[in-house]
Amino acid sequence: MKAGTKKASSFLPPNALKALLSRPGGKTRDEAIAAALAGIESLRSVSMEAVERAVDAIEVAARRNTHETLSADQLEQVARDADLIITLAGTYGIANLDAAGRSLCDLVRSLLKVAPCPAEPVVVHARALKLFAPSKPPIGNEQAQMVLQELGKIRTHFDAMPPTAA
């Protein structure tokens, strides 16, 4: 847009995508989605390895700092690893791992408001992630809910902490 333009304008933009997609050939919606789901499934083993590596990375980062504190950079790296776990667990329907990952992301958000950031709650989350990791034998629903409830209590505790003044 030209600098200094005051009046808003509205127009139909050129859309090359429309012309390309409407050419003959291609797949129907159902065919395309079925093929995509098969494609996602073909990446399952690679993705599960990535989940295991992300869980290990969180565990290593947190354990290295047990009884100590985590820096904002370390917490942000934990959140990135947790994000990956959530994405892959959500993609492959690993519900408990997905819930524990979300809990960790929420916790990190709360921890970033306080200084110094304690490592212990991240360690506890790392243990839970390890428990729900795809390589581990599945645990009962009741036990899983209990673990997730405990994670919730930790989160609530740190949510309630007042932000540290900068």
Add this chain to the structure above:
Amino acid sequence: MNFSGVTALVAESDTHSVNLLGEILRRFGLDRQIPVDSGSDAKAYLERAVVEMCFFEASLRDMEGAELVRWVRRSAPEPVRFVPIIVLTSYSQFDAVVAARDAGANFVVCKPISPQILYDRLTWSAQGTRRFIEADNYVGPDRRFRQLGPPDGLGRRSTDLSQEVGEQSTPNMSQDEIDALMRPTKLVNV
């Protein structure tokens, strides 16, 4: 839908997300994918080449996805600045949704990406019925959607025809008026 001639730029810094998105798009038939892992690489590519579709991660390693969207909408050469842009957010990047929308993204899709949602967003982007707005504080697709009533053939009554809802003719009710309307009251026979 024939995706075979479409070129898409995928700006994502996470390898696994690139692989998943790439696989989904490939299975749709979209083989021409340009993966880049930073906003600066995306800008460099878009300055010299034309794509028909962009996918940006909400938080790239060197800039926010919203910043990249804003650059495309305001500074990229034509016709790239009009291309449909889908911003992908992960769970911890949820705050980026509003920023991406306000920067001019067509759609924001939260990870994990569902092929159904992605396919529908792509076909919606291709419809070409959404106008483009250029104003001082916003450049991008029109964020207002028209209420067209029930779609043709889906209404239960013969009068349920697809029609455009007219302009608002009276002011909205205030919260007090709504509360007064909903408050339980005792009916008294007189």
